[in-house]
Amino acid sequence: MKIQSVKALLAGESLLQEIHVKGWIRTFRSNRFIALNDGSTINNIQCVVDFENTDEATLRRITTGAAVSIKGTLVESQGRGQSYEVQVKHIEILGDSDPEEYPIQPKKHSLEFLREKAHLRVRTSTFSAIMRVRSTLAFAIHNYFRQTGFNYVHTPVITGSDAEGAGEMFRVSTLDPKNPPLTENGQVDYSEDFFGKETNLTVSGQLEAETYAMGLGKVYTFGPTFRAENSNTSRHLAEFWMIEPEVAFLDLDGNMDLAEDFIKNVLSYVLEHCEDDLKFLEDRLKDEEKTKPAAERSEMSLTEKLRFVIDNNFKRVSYTEAIEILKQSKPNKKKKFQYIIEEWGADLQSEHERYLVEKHFNAPVILFDYPAKIKAFYMRLNEDGNTVRAMDILFPGIGEIVGGSQREERYDVLRQKVADMGIDEKELWWYLELRKFGTAVHSGFGLGFERLVLFVTGMTNIRDVIPFPRTPQNAEF
Template sequence: MKRTLIKNLLNSAAALNRVRVSGWVRTRRDSKGFSFLEVNDGSCLKNLQVIVEETGPAFGQLAAVTTGAAVEIDGALVESPGAGQKWEVRAIGLRLLGGADPETFPLQKKRHTDEFLRTIAHLRPRTNKYGAMFRIRSEAAFAVHRFFRERGFHYLHSPILTGSDCEGAGEMFRVTTLPLHPPASPEGDGPFADDFFGKEASLTVSGQLEAELFASALGSVYTFGPTFRAENSNTPRHAAEFWMIEPEMAFADLSDNMDLAEDLVKALTVHVLENCREDLDLFAKFVDKQLMASLETIAAQPYERLPYADAVDILKTSGRAFEFPVDFGADLQTEHERFLCEEHFKKPVIVYNYPREIKAFYMRLNDDDRTVAAMDLLVPRVGELVGGSQREERYDVLERRILENGMKLESYWWYLDIRRFGSVPHAGFGLGFERFLMMATGVTNIRDVIPFPRTPKHLEF
């Protein structure tokens, strides 16, 4: 007999004579003569209530069926006379698949702190909150692919291993098969001559450059995969391994880029609102009371778009005493970004046309010669959710910008090649998937929206 998902049983239209349920016991309540089991199989937030009678054939193994144990139950789905649920299962068979010693099983039937649950990341998906989180994460990932597929984008698998010695997006993790203290290389060879690739290799910090190459062939592409930054960032918004969504569009400018970013964030938000209602409700109830109102705003309201220069003016005339001074040419600080989207506009804000000095070399130089066609999408509480730009498609300008930044032209021969053969205006951005999940759930620590977080000094599990 095949098992039925609890999600389907709880949505059943009629009673069923014989069903099989497999799952983990969340709690057991004993009464004289019978016990109630709350069983969860991960298919949904809700548990299934199972009644095991002392006189019934299922009673034998009940003593070992404690919190955390895995069980297989055969029984009848019947209407529940109790108040808490419509359906329950009356067990006629109970099989203990895997016991859980109650003395040592760490999950109690009460609320645990996130800090404690991080120390047992292998068990935390068995809690309501983390089960809900990772169902939402899965659903949001599906929505990413659906969104781009519906718009004719192609999914690009950009490489994880990279030989680009400077991608300009942060410190990189080195990948090597060399011993920790390799013997000196022969005269003239570099230190990586004997390494696996014969040159220095790293984990990617961005798939953008590769996405640009493919956008110049397939038109519109996106990457969606893990990304690595070896920055010693100790904040609730940074992880050394995180997932990024990076679309890249040929024949597109900054305005198209802003449209796409806004559409994407809205589509993902709508998708989880429509498909993860029960799981989201948990976060609205226990994590952030304003979550639903906030998500409705993000899903429906047009985002504010303003040039960096206007943002600076608003900050300067706000009358607010900021810790960091605001002036054209200085990057916006966290406090400035928060003021703009949380207090001034009270909704997502897209700031564009930043001073060239504070942005990357590949961003397209505007006609004013002092700003580049960059954009950041800022959302309340999370800050920078999206960073992107129209790319510099003019060979001579890009060449100049590379040299201005003290970088070597040889390293970018293939990137420059795209500007030599059929160069077109193109644009793209990166969206931090974990940051989206933080926004969608109200969770304030990135370590709680990724299954096994990697941060400085932490590589458990």
């Protein structure tokens, strides 16, 4: 007999028919009622055991966390809260299950505790909902780019270049850490390493994606990236996923159009296809908000935040205009901001970004034309010589979620910027060479996938939206 999903059974697809379902027991009460879940939906299906015809040994093994195989009949439920239930005719316990040791009991557990049980936390309603939303978002991203003519490019995880110029990278080496070969001046001799040079885990696939955009026209990467930043905040991971499209013959205005359309499309898709999970997460967020002081509570529900982004045109504002708005704002004048804005050139913080979105414009905001000194070397220099064709997209509750730019396509200008920032030209010879052969205007952006999942699910810690978070002092599982 074909195994059916809980989701299909709850849709009543096999009413009054013999069915076969497998899953994990969430609860077992009154020696009779099993709440069964198989991960296909946030909702459990009730399975009613005929305890008079079930031997005692089997009944003792029906415990929270146990995996079971159930055969029975799908009938209309006589109880509240569900339309259908399974009248159990045969139940088999799969594998071992120790009710005294299973840590995920049917009660509220703290998120901190569940991070310590990352191998089991997906069996809770909260984390199963988050991971289904994450999966749907990933599909929506690929689907959008496929429908709009992009080619998916797998850029390298191991790289000899630092796209961001931050220097906070994980080294990749096969040299003996206790006795590495040394050069004449006492430095580690990476010419004897596996790749014959110093290599690291990538912080971005952007530079390599640019090379393929200049041949395929429209490409995107969607893969893991790594940053050795010793930060234990709720917004940082050492390993995370990035979406990075790159498009030839596209200027900054077109890049902003692309990013806005992409985000609205993906959020619309998840609203349509994750209704039950989002409803659960929204209710969970409401309960969390009740525990906060009134001043810290969000003015919008989870669904309202998503619709806020989808239904509003993104307000496009230059960095210079934004600085003037912030300088004149009440929080700045009354020194309510933690970081006071005093002059042009300041690097905006999350509190400033959220003020622009939530208070001043009441719409998602795209800031553009940032000071060159606070942005990366590859961004196109404007004619004023002080600003670059950069853009950041700001969301409610989260601040910056997308960063992008028109790339510097002029060989001489890019070469000078590389020199000014102290980057070894030899390390980027191939990137510079792109500007010598068929150079053209091109643009792209980066979106941290976990930041997007964080926004969509309403979670507040980025460690809770990735299956196994990698953070300082933590590489468990």
